[in-house]
Amino acid sequence: MNLPATLPLTDSETGHRLDFLMVADMVEPGSRVLDIGCGDGSLLAILRDRRQVDGRGIEISREGVNACLAKGLPVIQGDADTDLADYPDDAFDYVILSQTIQATRQPKVVLEHLLRIGRRAIVSFPNFGHWRVRFDLGFRGRMPMTENLPYSWYDTPNIHFCTIRDFVELCREVGAQMEKAVALNAGGQPIRVTLPWWVWNLLGDQGVFLLKRR
Amino acid sequence: MMSFAPLSSEPRSQVDDPSSLVMRFGADEPLMMDSGVALSPWQIAYQTYGTLNADKSNAVLICHALTGDQHVANDNPVTGKPGWWLTMVGPGKPVDTDRFFVICANVIGGCMGTTGPASINPATGEPYALDFPVVTIRDMVRAQAALIDKLGIESLFCVVGGSMGGMQVLQWAVSYSNRVFSALPIATAARHSAQNIAFHEVGRQAVMADPEWRSGRYLVEGTRPSKGLAVARMGAHITYLSEMALHRKFGRNFQDRSAPTFSFDADFQIESYLRYQGIAFVERFDANSYLYVTRAMDYFDIAAEHGGSLAKAFKGSATRFCVISFTSDWLFPTSDSRAIVHALNAAAASVGFVEVESDKGHDAFLLEEPEMFAAARGFIDAAARVRGIA
Numbered sequence A: 001m002n003l004p005a006t007l008p009l010t011d012s013e014t015g016h017r018l019d020f021l022m023v024a025d026m027v028e029p030g031s032r033v034l035d036i037g038c039g040d041g042s043l044l045a046i047l048r049d050r051r052q053v054d055g056r057g058i059e060i061s062r063e064g065v066n067a068c069l070a071k072g073l074p075v076i077q078g079d080a081d082t083d084l085a086d087y088p089d090d091a092f093d094y095v096i097l098s099q100t101i102q103a104t105r106q107p108k109v110v111l112e113h114l115l116r117i118g119r120r121a122i123v124s125f126p127n128f129g130h131w132r133v134r135f136d137l138g139f140r141g142r143m144p145m146t147e148n149l150p151y152s153w154y155d156t157p158n159i160h161f162c163t164i165r166d167f168v169e170l171c172r173e174v175g176a177q178m179e180k181a182v183a184l185n186a187g188g189q190p191i192r193v194t195l196p197w198w199v200w201n202l203l204g205d206q207g208v209f210l211l212k213r214r
Numbered sequence B: 001m002m003s004f005a006p007l008s009s010e011p012r013s014q015v016d017d018p019s020s021l022v023m024r025f026g027a028d029e030p031l032m033m034d035s036g037v038a039l040s041p042w043q044i045a046y047q048t049y050g051t052l053n054a055d056k057s058n059a060v061l062i063c064h065a066l067t068g069d070q071h072v073a074n075d076n077p078v079t080g081k082p083g084w085w086l087t088m089v090g091p092g093k094p095v096d097t098d099r100f101f102v103i104c105a106n107v108i109g110g111c112m113g114t115t116g117p118a119s120i121n122p123a124t125g126e127p128y129a130l131d132f133p134v135v136t137i138r139d140m141v142r143a144q145a146a147l148i149d150k151l152g153i154e155s156l157f158c159v160v161g162g163s164m165g166g167m168q169v170l171q172w173a174v175s176y177s178n179r180v181f182s183a184l185p186i187a188t189a190a191r192h193s194a195q196n197i198a199f200h201e202v203g204r205q206a207v208m209a210d211p212e213w214r215s216g217r218y219l220v221e222g223t224r225p226s227k228g229l230a231v232a233r234m235g236a237h238i239t240y241l242s243e244m245a246l247h248r249k250f251g252r253n254f255q256d257r258s259a260p261t262f263s264f265d266a267d268f269q270i271e272s273y274l275r276y277q278g279i280a281f282v283e284r285f286d287a288n289s290y291l292y293v294t295r296a297m298d299y300f301d302i303a304a305e306h307g308g309s310l311a312k313a314f315k316g317s318a319t320r321f322c323v324i325s326f327t328s329d330w331l332f333p334t335s336d337s338r339a340i341v342h343a344l345n346a347a348a349a350s351v352g353f354v355e356v357e358s359d360k361g362h363d364a365f366l367l368e369e370p371e372m373f374a375a376a377r378g379f380i381d382a383a384a385r386v387r388g389i390a
Helices: A018-026 A042-051 A062-070 A080-086 A107-117 A131-140 A164-173 A197-203 B137-150 B164-175 B194-209 B211-216 B226-240 B243-249 B269-284 B287-299 B334-346 B361-366 B370-387
Strands: A032-036 A054-059 A075-077 A092-098 A118-126 A176-184 A206-213 B021-025 B042-049 B059-063 B101-105 B156-162 B180-186 B320-326 B350-356
Touching: A018 A042, A018 A092, A018 A118, A018 A176, A018 A206, A032 A042, A032 A107, A042 A054, A054 A062, A062 A075, A062 B350, A062 B370, A080 A107, A080 B334, A092 A107, A107 A118, A107 A164, A107 A206, A131 A197, A164 A176, A164 A197, A164 A206, A176 A197, B021 B137, B042 B137, B059 B137, B059 B164, B101 B137, B137 B164, B137 B287, B156 B164, B156 B370, B164 B180, B164 B287, B180 B370, B194 B211, B194 B226, B194 B287, B211 B226, B211 B287, B226 B269, B226 B287, B226 B361, B243 B361, B320 B334, B320 B361, B320 B370, B334 B350, B350 B370
Parallel strands: A032 A054, A032 A092, A054 A075, A075 B350, A092 A118, B059 B101, B059 B156, B156 B180, B180 B320, B320 B350
Antiparallel strands: A118 A206, A176 A206, B021 B042, B042 B101
């Protein structure tokens, strides 16, 4: 299995990843959800157990798919870059792209598919505008490697990094309406919504967006 | 477990009186076939393993491939070889006979105890031969459903099969959606491709070109179209393997010599191997059955019977599906499995899918493939938990 794109921060009580819990909170109970790049199915299992969601998944790695099947999750082996075109419009209430968009070849096309297949889309991604990333690039002159971005530049699955501001711009381009936007700090806690965008973009370790087609 | 009759060199001995359980259907219980024929009387030969639980919720049906039979997990009484899917079915195996009541039946049109072209036609007292009605995959499934009815089982926990068996799994899920809790089609397709029909036609023509075939009346005339059937099997066998597997196993190696004989003897190992496969096959299989069963696969097209839409065939299905394909299978390539998965997705059915990395070709589903076992075990165990089977 490919390692997750970033190292997960977990809730000390349940062991669940904080960003997963944040995503799960955005999903209406009982809805139909497609999780793209679902890995070993942890998020789908949370959604099933906590939100009574009818969940489906797509995962590129065989090991991930097998782990999902063993959890009783209907997950198919596939590639977000090529397979989404086969899904009919409005097939799901939510389509989730968790920590995966930066590893796709065509993030814009993928995002457009999300908005077409799902009534709503939830996208989370590591923020390349975070101050530590900027510090590494700006002062050390090195590609950033942090706890949450653990890969060397030459062996990373992440090929299309963006900042929170970049993503907001992409949403505008594809006509996505932002219903909710949350930045999580390095500790996995949400940053106060009253703070201005540039603070999010500087302090946000990852961004989580609930989108709706306009 | 029943005891088996001694081996016989005459394959026909298994036709009407097989070394397994048999369910017989009388004149009042005809099998209504797609061709319009009401077949009666008829019988279906089967094996069972494990124990049916009190609420009859743990029955698993195994569907065999083209030339398989009901002896999935016991020694085959005809060949003396182990059951054909011992890797998958047995105590502690993915299809765990300690937990599930496993049923495997021979297909209608077959020659291992289920009524087929080698069976006696009650109207003439002679073998049916080509008077036997043409069989479809749906007929095979209809016959299995009649057996399941007789066994008093309302709903199957899981239907499992590869290749032609996988076609039956899909047909079960379409024809008897509410009687199939979970379905595991492996290395299969929702329709037989033109290329595969072409291969089958070559095999059938080989059988029919054998002068001993006698327009299908060889059993009455005391001949056997062994050469034609062996050639058919040799051709088919190549399609079950991958080039990589052939190369690894045989390469261009000579058999019992270091230089070519400049003749048409079996100089190469691959030639000896194919000849052996052909000869071994005619020992256990009826030539007319081969015609009928290959034809059934050719006619198979689930989308066609649903207005051309495969998704429509699965609409509203509550069955849990898991589809498995193999990277080097060029007879039933992954694209065939993906077509099934896409249709199931479009129909909002519950489906898992994994493509297993293997260089063994189509045959991989019968061989030691840990990734396939892991996927099958995970899927079946999870479904069993939902179904409440301990």
